Amino acid sequence: MSCVTLQDRAVAINPTRSCAPIGAMLANYGIHGAITINHGSQGCATYPRHQMARHFREPVEVATTSLTEKTTVYGGRNNLLAALKNIWERFHPTMIMVCSTCLSETIGDDIPGVIDEFKEKNPDITIPIMSVKTPSYIGTHTTGFDNFLTELANTMPERRKKKGETNGKINIIPGWVNPGDIRELKHIVREMGLHGLWLTDYSETLDGGYYEPRPHFARGGTTVEDLRSSAKSLATIALQRHIGGEAARVYERRHNVPAHILPMPIGLANTDAFVETLTEITDHAIPEALQVERARLLDALVDTHMFTTGLRVALYGDPDLLEGLTGLVAEMGMTPAYILTADERKPWAERMVELTQELGVESEIIIKGDLHELHKRIKANPVDLIIGHSKGKFISDAEKIPLIRLGFPVEDRFGYHRRSIVGYNGAISLVDEITNVVFERKATAVVSNTLLEIGVEGHTSIPFTFTNGSTNGKH
Amino acid sequence: MQFKCNETLPERGTHIALKAAGGGCQRGDGTSCGIVSNSATTPGDMTERGCTYAGCRGVVGGPVKDAIQLTHGPIGCAFFSWGYRPHLADTDFHMKYTFVSDMKETNIVFGGEKKLLQSIIEANREFPEAKAVFVYNTCATALIGDDGRDVAKQAEEIIGKPVVFFECEGFKGVSQSMGHHVGNETIFRQLVGSIEPEGDFSRTINIVGDYNIKNDIRTFEYLFEALGLKIITRFTGNVGVDELRIMHKAALNVIHCQRSATYIADMMHDKYGTPAINVTLWGIKHMSQALRDTAKFFGLEAEAEEIIERELAKIQPKIDYYRERLKGKTVFIYQGGPRTWHWIELLRELGMETMTAATTFGHDDDYEKIFEQISEGAMMIDNPNVPEIEEILTKRRPDLFISGNKEKYLAYKLGVPFVNGHTYDTGPYAGFIGMVNFARDMDKALHAPIWGTLRNRARPAPAAHHSAHGFAHGFEEAD
Ligand code: SF4
Ligand code: SF4
Numbered sequence: 017m018s019c020v021t022l023q024d025r026a027v028a029i030n031p032t033r034s035c036a037p038i039g040a041m042l043a044n045y046g047i048h049g050a051i052t053i054n055h056g057s058q059g060c061a062t063y064p065r066h067q068m069a070r071h072f073r074e075p076v077e078v079a080t081t082s083l084t085e086k087t088t089v090y091g092g093r094n095n096l097l098a099a100l101k102n103i104w105e106r107f108h109p110t111m112i113m114v115c116s117t118c119l120s121e122t123i124g125d126d127i128p129g130v131i132d133e134f135k136e137k138n139p140d141i142t143i144p145i146m147s148v149k150t151p152s153y154i155g156t157h158t159t160g161f162d163n164f165l166t167e168l169a170n171t172m173p174e175r176r177k178k179k180g181e182t183n184g185k186i187n188i189i190p191g192w193v194n195p196g197d198i199r200e201l202k203h204i205v206r207e208m209g210l211h212g213l214w215l216t217d218y219s220e221t222l223d224g225g226y227y228e229p230r231p232h233f234a235r236g237g238t239t240v241e242d243l244r245s246s247a248k249s250l251a252t253i254a255l256q257r258h259i260g261g262e263a264a265r266v267y268e269r270r271h272n273v274p275a276h277i278l279p280m281p282i283g284l285a286n287t288d289a290f291v292e293t294l295t296e297i298t299d300h301a302i303p304e305a306l307q308v309e310r311a312r313l314l315d316a317l318v319d320t321h322m323f324t325t326g327l328r329v330a331l332y333g334d335p336d337l338l339e340g341l342t343g344l345v346a347e348m349g350m351t352p353a354y355i356l357t358a359d360e361r362k363p364w365a366e367r368m369v370e371l372t373q374e375l376g377v378e379s380e381i382i383i384k385g386d387l388h389e390l391h392k393r394i395k396a397n398p399v400d401l402i403i404g405h406s407k408g409k410f411i412s413d414a415e416k417i418p419l420i421r422l423g424f425p426v427e428d429r430f431g432y433h434r435r436s437i438v439g440y441n442g443a444i445s446l447v448d449e450i451t452n453v454v455f456e457r458k459a460t461a462v463v464s465n466t467l468l469e470i471g472v473e474g475h476t477s478i479p480f481t482f483t484n485g486s487t488n489g490k491h
Numbered sequence: 492m493q494f495k496c497n498e499t500l501p502e503r504g505t506h507i508a509l510k511a512a513g514g515g516c517q518r519g520d521g522t523s524c525g526i527v528s529n530s531a532t533t534p535g536d537m538t539e540r541g542c543t544y545a546g547c548r549g550v551v552g553g554p555v556k557d558a559i560q561l562t563h564g565p566i567g568c569a570f571f572s573w574g575y576r577p578h579l580a581d582t583d584f585h586m587k588y589t590f591v592s593d594m595k596e597t598n599i600v601f602g603g604e605k606k607l608l609q610s611i612i613e614a615n616r617e618f619p620e621a622k623a624v625f626v627y628n629t630c631a632t633a634l635i636g637d638d639g640r641d642v643a644k645q646a647e648e649i650i651g652k653p654v655v656f657f658e659c660e661g662f663k664g665v666s667q668s669m670g671h672h673v674g675n676e677t678i679f680r681q682l683v684g685s686i687e688p689e690g691d692f693s694r695t696i697n698i699v700g701d702y703n704i705k706n707d708i709r710t711f712e713y714l715f716e717a718l719g720l721k722i723i724t725r726f727t728g729n730v731g732v733d734e735l736r737i738m739h740k741a742a743l744n745v746i747h748c749q750r751s752a753t754y755i756a757d758m759m760h761d762k763y764g765t766p767a768i769n770v771t772l773w774g775i776k777h778m779s780q781a782l783r784d785t786a787k788f789f790g791l792e793a794e795a796e797e798i799i800e801r802e803l804a805k806i807q808p809k810i811d812y813y814r815e816r817l818k819g820k821t822v823f824i825y826q827g828g829p830r831t832w833h834w835i836e837l838l839r840e841l842g843m844e845t846m847t848a849a850t851t852f853g854h855d856d857d858y859e860k861i862f863e864q865i866s867e868g869a870m871m872i873d874n875p876n877v878p879e880i881e882e883i884l885t886k887r888r889p890d891l892f893i894s895g896n897k898e899k900y901l902a903y904k905l906g907v908p909f910v911n912g913h914t915y916d917t918g919p920y921a922g923f924i925g926m927v928n929f930a931r932d933m934d935k936a937l938h939a940p941i942w943g944t945l946r947n948r949a950r951p952a953p954a955a956h957h958s959a960h961g962f963a964h965g966f967e968e969a970d
Contacts, residue, residue, distance in 0.1 A: 027610035028566065028593040029617060035567025053535060057630055057662040059542025063571035066897050070575065075901040077877050082532040082540075088634070088662050095534040102535030105499040106878055118565050118631035119662060122599060152565045153594050153631065226945065227952040230904050235952055358566075388588075388617065407574075410587045427575070 018372040018379045020365040029388035030407065032332050033358035035152030038064035039160025039192070039259075040115040041078055043168075046216025048237030049110030053079045053099050055092060055127060056117025070427040072195075072222045074234075079103050083119060092125045093133075100134045104141055110233075110240050112145045115160065121151035144240060146171060156358055157424075158259050158334050161192055165215060165263035172240075173247035173271060183248040185213040186297060187273065189263060191256025191280065191336055192424060193438065195223035200436035201255070201281075207305045208294050213246055214238050215260065223434055247271035251297045255290065255438075256280050256336035258364070280336045281438045282446075283344030284313055290439075309440035316444050317347060320451040325349030327400040327454070332356040332390055332408060333423040335364045339371065341403065341422075344443055346375035348450065353399050356385040387411060401450065418453045422446075493519055495886075496878035500533060506873040510865050525862070528873045529854045531665045537877035539825075539851050539897055542661030544568055546670020546852075548627040550751060551678070552657060553585065554578035554702050554727040555735065557622040559614045561590040563607050563639055564629025568661070577914050578702045580729040584621070590614045594631060604637050611646040611654060622732035623653040623682075633660035653732065655681045666852035666874070668828070671751035678727075678735055679758045686736040694789060695721045697741040699756050700748030701772065703728025705915045710922030711772050714782055715745075717798050718791050726752055739763045743788050745781070747772050750828035750857060772921045773830075773929075774837030775803065775810070802923045810841070813930035818842025820937060823889035825849040825875065825898065826912055832860040834893070834912070841930055843891070847883050849875045881905065891937055906945045908936040 037054055041064055044052045054061035061080035068076040079102070081095040096114070103112060114127055127147040135141065148167050150160040188205065190198050198219035205212040220236025227235075251274045252267045254260035264275035276297070281290040288310075291302060327350040331338055335357050345352045355368060365383050372379045382389060391411045394402070398415065402408050405423040412419035426432035436442035497503040497519075504519030505527040511517045518526060532538045541549070544562075549572050553560060562569035569591035579586070592610040594603050611624050624646065628639050643656035659673045696715065701707060708729055715722060724730060724738040744756040744767035759765040768788065770781035779799045786795030820843045824831045828850050835845045848861045849872040861871050870887070872879065880898060883889070884905045892902045895913035902909040910916060910932050920929040 025613055026592065026606050027561070027613045027617075028569075028591045029614065030573075030588060031566055031570055031591065031593070033566060034570040035565060038567070057542050058532065058538060058540045058666070059545050059568065059661040060630075062539065062541045062897075063545070063567065066575070067571055069897050069900055073900055075877075075904055076897070077537045079535050079537050080532070081534045082536065082538065082665075083662050084531055084665055085662055087531075088630075098533070099535030102500065102533060106496060118567075118594075118599075118629075119634065122631050122634045151596075151599075152567045153596050153599050156566070224904070225952075226904065226906070226949055228906070228945065228949040229951065231952045235955060 018369045018377075018381055020362075020369060021380055021382045021385075022360075023382055023385045023389050025389070028386045030391075030410070031358055031386050032356070032404070032407065033156040033334075034064075034067070035118075035157055036150035036155060036160030036163070037061075037115045037117055037152065038067065039157045039162070040113065040148045040150050040164040041160075042068065042192070042218065043161050043164040043216050044113040045076075045221050046214065046218035046237055047111055047243070048221070048239050049233040050237070050240075051077070051079060051103055051107055051109040051112055053081060053096070053103060053112060053114045054117060055081045055083075055096055055099075055114055055125065056119040057083045060117040060119065067425055067427070068222075071425040072433050073430065074222050074224060076222075088119065088123055091123060092120055093130050096125070096127065096130045097134055100131070100145065101138075104138075109143065111143050113148060113164070114145065115148045115150040115164075118151050118153055121149070144172060156334070158192060158336075158359070162259045162262060165189060165260045166266060168215065168243065169263040169266035170270070172243040173267070174244045175271065176248050181248050182250060183213070183245045185211040185249045186294070187215055187246050187249045187252035187264075187267060188212045189215045189252065189254040189256070189260030191254070191259035192334060194424075194433045194435065195219040196434045196436040197438045197442065200439040200442050203441075204291065204306065204439050205294070207303050208291070208298075208300050209303070210294060210298060210300060213242055213249055215243075215246065215263065247273060249273050251276060253278060253290070253293055257339070258335050258359075258361075279343065280340030282337075282340030283347050283443050284310070284317070284440070285347070286340050286343045287439050287443065306440070309444075313440045313444050313447070316447045320447055321349050323451050323454050324447075327351070328353040328398075329401040329403055330354040330356070330390060330394055330399045332385070332387065332404040335359045335361065337423055339364075339368065340438075342368070342371060342375065342377075342379075344446060345403075346372075346377050348447060350401075351377045352379045353397070354382060354390060354393050355379050356382040356390050358385060360384045391415075401453065418457055420446075420450055420453060494879055494882050496882050502533065503879070507870065508862070508872075509870050510862060510867050512867050514867065516862065525855060526858055526871065526873050528850075528858055529665060529668065529852065532874060533876075538874060539876075539895070540666045540874060542630075543663040543667065543670040543673065544627055544629055544659045544661040545572060546667025546751070547657050547659030547674040548572050548670070549576055550667065550702065551671055551674025551727055552625045552627065554580065555625065555730055555732060556580035556582050556585045557620075557731045558585070558655075559590055559618055559621045559624045560585060560588070561592065561610060561614055561624055561626050562629060563592045563594075563603065563610075563626050563637070564632050565594045566591055568629045575914075577705050578728055579706050580703065584618075588618070592632075599631060599635055602635060602637055603632055604639075604642050607637065607639065607642045608646055611642070612649060615650045615652070621652075623655060624650070626654060626656045628656070628658050628660045630661045633658070633663075653682060653685070668750065668852040668854070672754055675752060675754035676758070679755050682732065682735045683755070683759065684736070684739045684763070686733065688737050688740060692723070692740040693742055694719060695723045695741045696743045696745050696785065697724040697726060697738055698722055699726045699744050699746045699767070700752030701725060701728050701921070702748075704913075705918030707772075707919040707921040707925065710919050710925035711778065714798055714802065714922065715785065718782065718786055718789070718794050720785070720789065726755060739765065741765065743768065743785070745770055745785055748829050750853065771833045771836075773833045774926060775840050775923065776836055777833065778923055778926075779803075806923050806927050809927045810930065813927070813934055814840075814842045816934050816938065817930065820844075820890040821846040823847040823849075823883055823887070823892045823894075824912070825851075825880070825892070825894040827851045828853045828857050829860075830912060832857060832864060835861070835864040837926065837929070841933070843933075845869060846889055847872065847887055849873070877901065891933060906942065906949070908939070908942060910936050
């Protein structure tokens with residue numbers, strides 16, 4: 017049976033998580049023409065910008081109120097007022113989102129109060145100005161994203177004018193995913209003949225094209241108008257429990273929009289759950305195209321199972337990603353030996369114990385964990401593959417274990433933000449990639465499509481000595 | 492000199508100046524004096540500036556290869572400053588590991604000193620081979636009043652090695668520049684002079700203000716060694732704690748970055764009488780001059796000439812080749828500080844002209860040096876923000892933009908050739924041989940076929956169709 021470990025160390029060494037403002041900034045990028053003001057000192061804006069630019073390879077623009085020692089003593093009110101004016105006059109954005117930082121939270125600035133003051137002074141400025149609390153000493157980067165969505169659900173939608181009024185759409189909250197993932201989800205919804213209202217949609221704003229001339233606002237993103245109408249949707253589907261789950265519940269409580277909170281649709285069963293939910297909400301049948309994709313995923317799992325079954329893998333990252341991924345990993349016959357997150361929520365860990373049990377795999381689930389801890393585990397008891405974001409490359413390099421890159425950030429490779437790991441198609445690519453990595457690693461002499469393995473592979477305690485004197489041991 | 496994007500922000504005019512005909516200075520607000528620098532950023536600007544912590548942890552302390560780099564604060568500051576600046580060394584502990592006391596809400600309410608102490612002890616337990624623990628303060632922990640100095644002192648006694656506490660909370664200054672200062676001051680106070688080695692140091696130097704970005708050091712270290720000099724401390728790139736501790740023994744400080752590292756040379760001068768010279772280790776003229784000036788101090792002039800001649804013979808054909816391809820091109824340089832003025836001459840040696848020069852955190856003396864070197868009609872601008880950069884790229888239309896990673900994709904979206912001068916596309920760029928790399932990268936950037944493809948084949952953004960099928964949404968051309 018799986019077990020749960022709470023990492024017990026004061027110092028974090030090589031954390032897997034970053035801080036809350038970047039989550040809110042990312043979410044805000046999914047709104048067409050919206051601009052973020054980060055209320056704090058410059059570093060808290062510049063660092064996440066740089067991080068996002070390294071992942072998305074796009075210009076990432078975030079304003080800061082540039083608090084300094086002086087302004088900190090007297091509070092950041094004047095800086096925030098000036099920043100709002102600056103941004104409005106220069107950009108005429110469709111919306112402004114102000115997120116806080118450890119600094120502005122610690123000095124106790126009343127951001128909503130300052131926004132009200134600004135609106136009173138400037139009655140002609142009617143765009144929404146939303147305030148999101150993102151002190152990073154609470155939670156992780158996912159908390160910022162989630163707080164953004166909850167705030168959005170609480171403040172942006174307009175009530176239905178009459179009962180039963182509908183926009184015919186389904187609110188879909190993809191959570192912390194890549195532009196490529198959002199496009200794959202859109203594909204599914206489109207194939208189902210449905211209309212999604214995406215909360216939010218950075219599939220194009222953070223994976224844009226080259227246009228001459230450059231548009232004033234990046235193409236794409238959900239419009240403020242759509243956000244306003246989101247209370248009239250048929251349902252809300254949150255595809256990550258911890259990012260958007262609460263927002264879905266807010267839609268249900270305040271606007272009677274039924275909430276469906278699902279695991280991240282990675283792998284067959286998890287994608288099925290998403291597609292089936294769509295059929296439940298709308299009575300639409302699963303179209304031919306999706307049935308074919310689904311069958312193709314099954315085919316891929318069959319084709320590859322001899323190479324993946326029995327592999328031990330280490331997974332790390334955010335809770336929802338891990339939950340979804342565990343599904344696919346198990347479907348591929350692999351064992352998620354370690355599942356490590358920086359998150360500290362016990363209910364999640366307990367659910368993961370149940371999930372791994374249902375899936376018939378045994379894992380150590382580590383919460384409040386960091387990559388140094390994972391490294392120590394892997395050193396003591398190795399795995400065949402590591403799956404997670406770029407920061408795991410140090411373990412991968414040191415232990416010579418391949419790293420399958422996914423999640424955020426992937427900053428040492430190009431184009432991963434364009435890939436998709438969700439839906440049937442996303443799963444197919446991941447199955448192929450994982451299998452190919454196994455091939456590259458083990459097939460020193462590939463004849464055609466089988467592996468020629470040297471010695472006895474797999475985790476055996478029986479020592480085996482080669483004629484040249486080396487032992488197979490554990491790799 | 493006014494920007495369209497600054498119509499509603501007249502104060503930005505004081506940060507912009509044009510070198511008028513006859514060499515006079517025309518400031519954006521109509522006056523004729525130098526521009527305002529090292530002052531607080533206009534709130535709401537999309538500035539490229541970072542914080543004091545970034546300047547200290549990222550720039551000065553971060554390259555020290557055998558110290559535990561521990562951030563005292565919440566997680567983000569540590570995560571984002573981890574492993575992206577290529578300040579390389581012959582080992583990579585400092586690149587691979589980041590440590591953070593990981594302040595949580597309860598720590599913010601009740602104080603984080605205990606957790607900091609425990610963090611230092613645990614970090615040291617995990618990596619006992621580390622030579623010191625560098626602790627960097629952040630905004631939140633400074634505000635709640637944690638006494639990091641005291642904790643560091645306690646920790647030092649417990650673990651028996653230096654624990655260096657940097658008071659570099661992000662909001663302390665107007666840019667990362669303050670962080671450089673804190674870094675210099677703290678390393679000087681806590682480490683320099685704490686070991687007294689025996690021996691003859693009469694032919695030793697420190698290289699001060701080089702961070703070994705992509706192994707820059709390899710492009711000039713051998714030149715100083717060829718002079719018969721030994722570099723004892725590189726402040727800070729490929730440097731260990733013990734080398735910092737004996738830094739005061741050097742006969743001469745050779746200062747390369749004169750913004751971020753002059754402080755320590757000044758302090759060494761005051762306390763130990765160490766003489767210093769200012770040099771530029773980029774470009775033919777400056778690199779040669781650096782060798783000459785250093786040699787002169789040690790009476791090695793003849794050797795220097797020999798080395799210079801030998802090295803130039805090696806690179807000259809290549810430089811000539813690139814000069815032919817690069818000459819006449821106009822450049823917008825936007826670097827942190829001194830690199831902007833370091834490179835104006837290097838570009839001229841390649842036949843290129845700097846038409847706009849900007850820095851993120853330069854001070855008055857940086858802008859004086861820039862102004863001296865740029866030609867009439869060229870512009871300089873302090874701490875430019877995103878709309879200003881965009882306006883320079885589209886209206887002044889430089890042939891090449893040399894800046895950092897954050898600005899790169901903006902340049903690309905506007906179809907402007909770009910070279911990454913912060914962390915280098917390939918590198919290294921310093922010294923004589925590095926200049927060939929630099930020229931090669933500029934050549935690649937300028938002459939890549941993609942620009943022709945864009946010119947001939949790029950199209951306007953399609954009219955956005957509506958979301959009927961869940962596609963991207965409508966938007967209006969606001970320009
Ligand atoms: S202070 Fe807080 S918000 Fe700012 S970078 Fe650090 S952790 Fe993130
Ligand atoms: S909290 Fe302060 S120290 Fe940390 S990144 Fe932000 S500005 Fe810098």
